Amino acid sequence: MNWKRTFTLLEEKHAQKQSSRRSFDISDAANIALFLAAFVGIWQLVFLLKIWPAYLMPSPAMVITEIGDLIENNSLPIGIGVTLARLAGGFAVSLGIGVGVGLAMVKFRGFGKTMSSFAVGLLTFPSIAWVPFSIIFFGFNDSAILFVVVMASVFSVIITTYSSIRNIPPIYLRAARNMGANGFALFRHVMIPAATPSLILGIRQAWSFAWHALIGAEMLITTLVGLGYILSVGRDINHMETIIATMITIFVIGIIFDRIIFRKIEERVRSRWGLDQHTE
Amino acid sequence: MNWKRTFTLLEEKHAQKQSSRRSFDISDAANIALFLAAFVGIWQLVFLLKIWPAYLMPSPAMVITEIGDLIENNSLPIGIGVTLARLAGGFAVSLGIGVGVGLAMVKFRGFGKTMSSFAVGLLTFPSIAWVPFSIIFFGFNDSAILFVVVMASVFSVIITTYSSIRNIPPIYLRAARNMGANGFALFRHVMIPAATPSLILGIRQAWSFAWHALIGAEMLITTLVGLGYILSVGRDINHMETIIATMITIFVIGIIFDRIIFRKIEERVRSRWGLDQHTE
Amino acid sequence: MITSEYRQSATAVLKVNEVSKAFQYASPDSQTHVVLNRVSIDVKDGEFVTIVGPSGCGKSTLLNIIAGLESPDSGSILVKGERKVSTSRDRIVIFQEGALFPWLTVLENVEFGLKLAGVSLDKRRQAARHFVDTVQLSRFANSYIYQLSGGMKQRVAIARALAIDPDILLMDEPFAALDVQTRDLLHNQVLHLHETTKKTILFVTHNINEAVLLGDRVVVMSPRTGSIKKEFAISLPRPRDVGSPEMTVIKRQILNELEEDFHFARRETRTETIQ
Amino acid sequence: MITSEYRQSATAVLKVNEVSKAFQYASPDSQTHVVLNRVSIDVKDGEFVTIVGPSGCGKSTLLNIIAGLESPDSGSILVKGERKVSTSRDRIVIFQEGALFPWLTVLENVEFGLKLAGVSLDKRRQAARHFVDTVQLSRFANSYIYQLSGGMKQRVAIARALAIDPDILLMDEPFAALDVQTRDLLHNQVLHLHETTKKTILFVTHNINEAVLLGDRVVVMSPRTGSIKKEFAISLPRPRDVGSPEMTVIKRQILNELEEDFHFARRETRTETIQ
Amino acid sequence: GISFGGNGSSGGSESKELRIGYFPNINHAQAVIGLGNGDFQKALGNDIKVKIQQFNAGPSAIEALFANQVDVTYIGPNPAINGYVESNGEALRIISGAASGGAVFIVRNDAGIYSVKDLANKKFASPQFGNTQDVALRKYLLENGYKTKDKGGDVEVFPARNADIVTLMIKKEIDGAWVPEPWGAKLVKEANGRIFLDERELWPDGQFVTAHIIARTDYLEKNPEIISKLLEAHVEKTNWINEHQDEAVQAFNAQLEKVAVKPIPEDELEAGLSRMTLTWDPVKQSLLKSANDAFDIGFFDENPDLSGIYDLTLLNKILREKALEQIQ
Numbered sequence A, B: 001m002n003w004k005r006t007f008t009l010l011e012e013k014h015a016q017k018q019s020s021r022r023s024f025d026i027s028d029a030a031n032i033a034l035f036l037a038a039f040v041g042i043w044q045l046v047f048l049l050k051i052w053p054a055y056l057m058p059s060p061a062m063v064i065t066e067i068g069d070l071i072e073n074n075s076l077p078i079g080i081g082v083t084l085a086r087l088a089g090g091f092a093v094s095l096g097i098g099v100g101v102g103l104a105m106v107k108f109r110g111f112g113k114t115m116s117s118f119a120v121g122l123l124t125f126p127s128i129a130w131v132p133f134s135i136i137f138f139g140f141n142d143s144a145i146l147f148v149v150v151m152a153s154v155f156s157v158i159i160t161t162y163s164s165i166r167n168i169p170p171i172y173l174r175a176a177r178n179m180g181a182n183g184f185a186l187f188r189h190v191m192i193p194a195a196t197p198s199l200i201l202g203i204r205q206a207w208s209f210a211w212h213a214l215i216g217a218e219m220l221i222t223t224l225v226g227l228g229y230i231l232s233v234g235r236d237i238n239h240m241e242t243i244i245a246t247m248i249t250i251f252v253i254g255i256i257f258d259r260i261i262f263r264k265i266e267e268r269v270r271s272r273w274g275l276d277q278h279t280e
Numbered sequence C, D: 001m002i003t004s005e006y007r008q009s010a011t012a013v014l015k016v017n018e019v020s021k022a023f024q025y026a027s028p029d030s031q032t033h034v035v036l037n038r039v040s041i042d043v044k045d046g047e048f049v050t051i052v053g054p055s056g057c058g059k060s061t062l063l064n065i066i067a068g069l070e071s072p073d074s075g076s077i078l079v080k081g082e083r084k085v086s087t088s089r090d091r092i093v094i095f096q097e098g099a100l101f102p103w104l105t106v107l108e109n110v111e112f113g114l115k116l117a118g119v120s121l122d123k124r125r126q127a128a129r130h131f132v133d134t135v136q137l138s139r140f141a142n143s144y145i146y147q148l149s150g151g152m153k154q155r156v157a158i159a160r161a162l163a164i165d166p167d168i169l170l171m172d173e174p175f176a177a178l179d180v181q182t183r184d185l186l187h188n189q190v191l192h193l194h195e196t197t198k199k200t201i202l203f204v205t206h207n208i209n210e211a212v213l214l215g216d217r218v219v220v221m222s223p224r225t226g227s228i229k230k231e232f233a234i235s236l237p238r239p240r241d242v243g244s245p246e247m248t249v250i251k252r253q254i255l256n257e258l259e260e261d262f263h264f265a266r267r268e269t270r271t272e273t274i275q
Numbered sequence E: 001g002i003s004f005g006g007n008g009s010s011g012g013s014e015s016k017e018l019r020i021g022y023f024p025n026i027n028h029a030q031a032v033i034g035l036g037n038g039d040f041q042k043a044l045g046n047d048i049k050v051k052i053q054q055f056n057a058g059p060s061a062i063e064a065l066f067a068n069q070v071d072v073t074y075i076g077p078n079p080a081i082n083g084y085v086e087s088n089g090e091a092l093r094i095i096s097g098a099a100s101g102g103a104v105f106i107v108r109n110d111a112g113i114y115s116v117k118d119l120a121n122k123k124f125a126s127p128q129f130g131n132t133q134d135v136a137l138r139k140y141l142l143e144n145g146y147k148t149k150d151k152g153g154d155v156e157v158f159p160a161r162n163a164d165i166v167t168l169m170i171k172k173e174i175d176g177a178w179v180p181e182p183w184g185a186k187l188v189k190e191a192n193g194r195i196f197l198d199e200r201e202l203w204p205d206g207q208f209v210t211a212h213i214i215a216r217t218d219y220l221e222k223n224p225e226i227i228s229k230l231l232e233a234h235v236e237k238t239n240w241i242n243e244h245q246d247e248a249v250q251a252f253n254a255q256l257e258k259v260a261v262k263p264i265p266e267d268e269l270e271a272g273l274s275r276m277t278l279t280w281d282p283v284k285q286s287l288l289k290s291a292n293d294a295f296d297i298g299f300f301d302e303n304p305d306l307s308g309i310y311d312l313t314l315l316n317k318i319l320r321e322k323a324l325e326q327i328q
């Protein structure tokens, strides 16, 4: 049997498969473009139908002009920079505290049980409700904004850490402990990687909590910069173009961050664990 | 060897273990009481030290009086009722749409890939930003509030459903398909139970998103009832007692719901899967 | 008490037709690893085929492809002459590992297939109880999976597959974690089942005694060519005595076939290590 | 080439002292299920003890308790005279199933224990490569776990344990999913390791040939009493011939012991089913 | 009480600080212009550091003042009263007026409202439950024989943010709204609205207060000289604006653009300004009457005692020096 030939054939087949995987990314981009085109199309249609007056529902072109204006007068670039810096700061603090507390909860069962209830209770707190306290404790400044961001996202990080680690298949922890892992090594080399699929899901949401809180805080704790401030001005003077322009900015930042951070990690984990073998 | 005797001994030992598990719930309650006592104690201390004036930081007693007042004039009971009804309505819609879209994303890969980016982008949208649109589309009424609640939580449900199902160990799906499961049966009997540990984590957070959005919406879309409205009145007249009273109410509701819904499901799943065997 | 003769007359109920399958190596140069290379088998209705072959030679992959759980790179699977590309209840795999549902009890796991088939609660519970008894696990009917030992899990998986009562049973090392006695017991039960229901069975094992004890035919797979190396028809009546001279000869032959491949593989590995 | 005599002189490096363990049945009346009932074993330094017993009799549970992964209801574990209640790197278990880390490659899994011990990257990689070669998986060093066959996973688990080089190796059916040749090869390698490093080994298996081939002593466990039923010292020199008359006698005896329990258990099950 | 978190605001050392709050509204025009172009800083001198804090709602400003985060702020009458009452008269004092007038009752052109008789079964909005406009609207309805729905009547009044009032009026969900300027002008321009009533018609001389300056009591007591300087600058800026209307509109928008991303359309601004006056007179009587009305309607459990809310000594001193009429 000339199985050399067959091998070559099979190899070619595989090469095709690979390239088709690459072309999938193009189809992904095409999909996104399609979605966006459809959305803008409907929007334009609604505008043309004049269901609502232009100052309630501006056209896509008007919003793009607005984005241009906001970029030109620098409020958008500065706003993005400041907001992202605050977000990064607040979220970093949340991650640090949240993961720490979550681990402590895993370690000390009684504390974990009690704290998990509190954490859920505090997670349901609307971030707006923290604002008055934040002002009392910190005043009208970035610290106050950070406080609100942390309070809105830290409980989500805590719950995520706690649940994700507790849901790790016990056999992994046994095997690791058997090989001498404990303390930080156990956490770093086993708990975190074993919990990653679930951690990503939770952290993504914690990240969104942080966003929500940040924009809310920037609207209420005025510091004259930040996307939330731009949004609040838009609302204060009922300028829909500004509101929509800000929302688009937030949306785009959200997607970009997801793609460069969470999605990357997720895909890596999925391919290692063989989770992308699902529906082949 | 009189192993009959040993058996009896061992059985007794087990009985003890069980009762110690039961007494653990008492220790849980004790823990909670301790936490609360400590918290109220510190609060009272801060009050007595007069670090902040009473109109900024009222005493526990003042807040309790306020809660009494709010109950007496019926605004708190009605507020709780109305808010919970809205929450239930909005969240039910979110669950329905979110799970449906999530499943469609699992089923149609291209759609899933594209939609997952959009969903994350839209999840980072602060719910406040939906309010103006909600008013344009629906006006000043419960529908507008529901819209905001749904928009704030549906993307969380979508992402949760999508991720959780995709993270199911492929072997379960294979086994199920092998036994002839597909369509709704596959979803109902395999995907949902297999994804439950991760679903609970995600749905808990979606639930919190709904809460945040609801309170925010009730503050901005005034319908004169609801916890958010009470909170907004408190803020408008700078009456700290009202603000704190509302926050405590939200906190307590959050804990109660978590305990009677999510915690129950979680514990059941954990015991079935043997996940509570972790650190024995 | 169980007897059988090689069914020459039966038609090919299952046809594995030039099936190939390759995977990528996870190495920097991502070489292709051809696991199955134009594998063809005809299995007659009611035939009991046992499959042996070195670890990693593609036995599980082949069963998965037959079941429709994986798609071959080329080639096809025909059942009763019809081409099959997806799963169906008539070909059930007993997986090598970990396919039990942790959210269900032993009993619920066993009745799962029947539930999907729409069998009423009473009936399916009764059937499930029967098969749980068959594999000696009645006392653990209400246990969850994590509460079972390795061998007990394997037995649940067997019961679950038997409860579905498929035409073709694809068993992937089903008795590997069982003690001698339990294994003997289940051998008899599988043979009895095969005899009474005329099920077609493909049975993967590393135990050559088991292979010759059960099979109408023993198929030896080779990782070297990625295909079937040799087949042995065993027409001895059952129950068979593994110690009998005929059996010893066949076993010797099978072992020789396996040995050859093994040495080949070792040489290959060694040269690679040196490189 | 490998020879060994029963080390009479060595002291008990591992003492299992009246260990008991019970679980609850998951049934409405939540009966207690006594798995281990005052089990005692003394294992001498460098001894190779094989353990056989019916499925579900508590072999894995015993290994876990010895490793410190589970705590006994009563009794204690002494290593070199010291009471142990937690895990340590000197007692490594090769788990019966699924304990490999899916987020690591084969090589990374094997070097995991060394990484924890703080061995430098170069050294541990070298060691890992050696053991991956030993179990014939060099070509799969960079594969992830889901890319392996059942037998390959078992071999990775073996390599991972060997890499740690513990004093006491607790092997739980490590070769169950391997073909005859690979199994033979690994038998030799384990014996060689045992011979050269004087490791103490506890080895659970359902394969009686394997038990008598490897062990200085064969321990038969019984689910009926939840304890050790009988022990067989095997002082034959290695390599042993499983077909030799002495071996056949011992095997027969062991089988008889197992048989007895099995029939007892069957009777019990049956009465229960009837009730 | 102990002052906490205030950074040297009450200390008596060299470098003193004045933290001023304001809203980017036209009735805070003095602050918008004076703080924006540095005139206030100049007037206060270099050894007093001016820190500016912008707010967009009265409650936050009061919150900040309670929390010792601002010393002085421009603010509407209602939050001032609330803050005074909430703190049992401790926390703050009104030290000057800032604006009078500038609130209108707008009705939708197609709502069929032509006289007071047509208000039955209509829906109206006000900016906030219990604020000046809300009280004015309810009082007006009451005086004309209408009861609101919550009192068993047939007219509906509910609060909505000014921006949302515009949307609601466009959507015809409301028939009218009682709003401050420049929202009145905006409703006329964008939402098919018409001025039904200029609130000035309801008050003697058309004067009623819509903006104040308040100071933290503690700060006022310890730093009268700083407050004096600020008030002097305020009075001067008021005069300048009133004498240079056109220039003032330009200056206002220029400053607004700096801090608020977007200017207010000039026509809305001018229309709004035409119905109000900037003044230092706090129009005491209007505030007291408004508070009394609020009590009548039921916003307060007891008639608030506002006797100590004003501290106009410093203002009067400056007015005296400038030979201007003093406030009674």
Ligand SMILES: Nc1ncnc2c1ncn2[C@@H]1O[C@H](COP(=O)(O)OP(=O)(O)OP(=O)(O)O)[C@@H](O)[C@H]1O
Pocket (backbone or CB within 6 Å): A277, C023, C024, C035, C053, C054, C055, C056, C057, C058, C059, C060, C061, C062, C096, D146, D147, D148, D149, D150, D151, D152, D177
């Ligand atoms: N998803 C996968 N990705 C890459 N390689 C795979 C995958 N699945 C299987 N393989 C490879 O295919 C080969 C055959 O695997 P298979 O599981 O069929 O072997 P097997 O004959 O069942 O072996 P065993 O007796 O050990 O169970 C192995 O070398 C394995 O590495």
Ligand SMILES: Nc1ncnc2c1ncn2[C@@H]1O[C@H](COP(=O)(O)OP(=O)(O)OP(=O)(O)O)[C@@H](O)[C@H]1O
Pocket (backbone or CB within 6 Å): B277, C146, C147, C148, C149, C150, C151, C152, C177, D023, D024, D035, D053, D054, D055, D056, D057, D058, D059, D060, D061, D062, D096
């Ligand atoms: N976590 C648990 N909860 C309840 N019962 C358990 C648990 N773990 C083990 N058991 C029970 O203990 C008994 C012994 O289990 P073990 O795994 O030790 O058996 P084994 O001798 O290793 O069997 P096998 O040869 O099948 O692997 C079994 O009956 C099992 O049901």
Ligand SMILES: [Mg+2]
Pocket (backbone or CB within 6 Å): C059, C060, C061, C096, C172, D149, D150, D151
């Ligand atoms: Mg296999």
Ligand SMILES: [Mg+2]
Pocket (backbone or CB within 6 Å): C149, C150, C151, D059, D060, D061, D096, D172
């Ligand atoms: Mg076991």
